[in-house]
Amino acid sequence: MNNLFVYLELEGSQVEEVSLELLTKGRTLANRLNCQLEAVAIGSKLDEIGKQVFPFGVDKLHLFDDARLFPYTSLPHTSILVKLFEEEKPQIALMGATSIGRDLGPRVSSALHSGLTADCTSLEIGDHEEKKDNKNYTDLLYQIRPAFGGNIVATIINPDCRPQMATVREGVMKKEIFDANYKGETVKHEVAKYVSNTDFIVSVIERHVEQSKVNIKGAPIIVAGGYGMGSKENFQLLHDLANTIGAEVGASRAAVDAGFTDHDRQIGQTGVTVRPKLYIACGISGQIQHIAGMQESSMIISINNDPNAPINTVADYVITGEVETVIPKMIKYYKKNSK
């Protein structure tokens, strides 16, 4: 009762990175709240799940193993979580802000009438005083997220409803082994008690999983372009620089929205969070939602024709000038000076 739950996202029998990151965060929050960390795996052939998640400090693993539960569909996974949460009464439930978590979370929160905050960039524990009703709340989950297209940051709370639910994007939290020998308990649930046949009203006919060709999350150097690149053609400059110095190309949301490049290169709150050794921001003004996704880069270079671009405040090096002029010169002088 009153524990912290993490929904495990699965690809076959493999737990996704985002869920392991949430377990790491969940463990920290559970320690702070002095409660247990529990994980829920819903899918098929789940014998290997425990091995993957116990090192992250999971105290109890709930397994729902049934051939019909993979690939994911909304209703059966919703039914299981809703019933499980009604029985277990978690205080907090976390899931990935993925196409699965963002399909499942809202449905579960609606059924339980509990609050859900999407795409949190930070989760903290804190208190709240409701002056109007003279009520004090302790140890609430602060769900912190950029809002309004990333122009402000809001702290959201769910004072009265449980569980307090939040989704978090992959890469936002850091994955860390808690204890390689951690021993938790495994509970195998009888699936038929939780789902009915009518839950299988939507079926997956075909499924093509593509490995992303772009690996911006793991790249040590990222050259990212924003709306200030001006055109799809100019984006090629970024690829030229990236190829020269061994980097991957990223983009701001504005550049993706403008059609300069593909969504899988998007960095920021609604894209990927990155922590490279070097981040070169080209023609990116620096909306909060973008900065939130790259500010932990070890070194940041900003190239912008506006000396007052907001991104310059977080940059180690600021180059004031036109990207079309600066980037070719960077390539030229890199080639000249590198051995």
Next chain:
Amino acid sequence: MSLKIIVLAKQVPDTRNVGKDAMKADGTVNRAALPAIFNPEDLNALEQALRLKDKHPGSTVTLLTMGPGRAAEIIREGLFRGADGGYLLTDRAFAGADTLATSYALSMAIRKIEKFDVIISGRQAIDGDTAQVGPQVAEKLGIPQITYAEEIQSITNGTIRVKRRLERGIEIVEGKLPMVVTVNSSAPECRPRNAKLLQKYKHARTVTEKQAEAVDYEDLYSIRPYLNLAEWSVTDVSANIEDCGLSGSPTKVKKIESVVFQAKESKTFDSSDVDIEELMVELINNHTIG
């Protein structure tokens, strides 16, 4: 088979083009400085609805939007592009609604619209980016959902077939109607306004708008009843007022900040050859690159 299609659409501030005056000194958003637009993915949703109407003669597309009085613009925009009608859900009691209270209000309005086969909406709105309202409306109505749709491929004998575009690939799924479908921006863009429909509907107004404009050609609206846009309040849709707006919202905003990032001491360069070479040499020497 003709279909009754409902499209959920939202008028949003254009957060993609935020200028310097968009934030007030106290860190709150100056909504007045932002143009109000048809939420982009809701336009993708409208196009999917209109394509179904093209394929299934006799089908109707009805827009439903919730917002302040000026959100009637969304309904007109939909009519100009081929929708058959629409409803504006507007009431002070809806103010401050989070996604759950919004979904409740929309679900009550949908129940009032009567029979429907499919509800289509954008995956998410650009002012909140939550993607929660579609699934929550589905849950409130007790019907299934298909999110992240790129294309509604077919509806045959009450079975809908949808192509979904996910982070890493695609899925083709099938399910029985009624269904809520939410549509991604990767779906085809919405068709433009139709000149004939623009002529036909340009005087379409809600009661409130007619009063505000002091329209003196009232007989126009009795001769052409399709120019009357329906406006619904909490009472009109038989919603429980406690479940609407702030009081129906489990989530509360504790704090809003305009963010100030930890400013760094930065080294500045211009675009001259000397400066760029100095920077590149420095990056190579300290092993940041190369």
